[in-house]
Amino acid sequence: MKRASLISVVAMAGISAIALAGCTSGDGGGDAGATRACVILPDAASSPRWETLDRKYLQEGLEAAGFEVDIQNAQGDTNKYATIADQQLTQGCGVMLLVDHQGAAVAVAEKASGEGIPVIAYDRPIEGADYYVSFDNFQVGALEGQSIVDGLEAAGKDPATAVVVYMGGDPADGNAAMFRDGAVSVMEAAGITPAAEPPGIWDGDKSATNFEQALTSLGGVVDAVWAANDTNAAGVITILDKNGLTVPVSGQDASIAGLQNVLLGKQTATVYKPVKLEADAAVETAVALLKGETPEADQELEDGTPYIAVTPVLVGPEQVKDVVDAGDADVAELCTGDVAAKCEEYGIS
Structure with missing residues (x-):
């Protein structure tokens, strides 16, 4: 991809995020959990992106849209992953955005769904998730x-x-x-x-x-x-x-x-994989769910999960x-x- 094309894609993502922040009130209604987005990152070893990029973009995007955000990292520990999820669910979540780690997110997704909380599988697919947001x-x-x-x-x-x-x-x-x-x-x-x-x-x-x-x-x-x-x-x-x-x-x-x-x-x-593009797509999906709306998806996984796919670039x-x-x-x-x-x-x- 030519430089001008790549920059224009990133710029458009920024414009989208600004527009999203401007049109979202974030009042949520109901209990405090209804306005909270709960996020679990997998580790800091498989890729430095989780802490250096994803955390930043997800936090900024969700907060700009007017919602509370709880982002935690399981640090490569499946038991810690489950503990974080239990704590977040106890405190209340309007949506859960999960990056799977060795299958730990499957049980979390099942528990969240049982409580009527929509789950977004972020970057990695998760059985039982309501939406999947990742690169193609x-x-x-x-x-x-x-x-x-x-x-x-x-x-x-x-x-x-x-x-x-x-x-x-x-x-x-x-x-x-x-x-x-x-x-x-x-x-x-x-x-x-x-x-x-x-x-x-x-x-x-x-x-x-x-x-x-x-x-x-x-x-x-x-x-x-x-x-x-x-x-x-x-x-x-x-x-x-x-x-x-x-x-x-x-x-x-x-x-x-x-x-x-x-x-x-x-x-x-x-x-x-411009992480901001993926994070912006996840934020847009999460905000729609927090507002009780139905996000749009352009693909499906084999199990029928709606898949919001973002285009990667060879460098x-x-x-x-x-x-x-x-x-x-x-x-x-x-x-x-x-x-x-x-x-x-x-x-x-």
């Missing part, structure tokens, strides 16, 4: 797969004979299968089959270990790595560096580490500046060490 996850995977195909062709490798390792996400995360399906749809069409595919995980250190074992089993030969996100990609890249290898590697989230690896040429691209070195300009990456944090020269090369300041 199949398209996220398709963009990753295309970056691998393009990277192989740029390196003069035939995708049909290339040695490609698949490093997927945690199968307990409902999005992981969608990412893989999207990536495979593109890679298989180009003739790619996985030479190795370790168990999926959202963990950089474990991905490094799993990839090193896979690389050893392949005799140290690899032509590309489909990595489901930037955290997994970073683990893979540590092993590639250790072995003096540079091959196409995919990723998503446009994390600082991911963007740095893209600029350094160690990661072919990252799929940028290579030339598009990193767009992420910075959109406010989702800090120059001082990004342009350090060896990356500083690359920032200057690509006009990032």
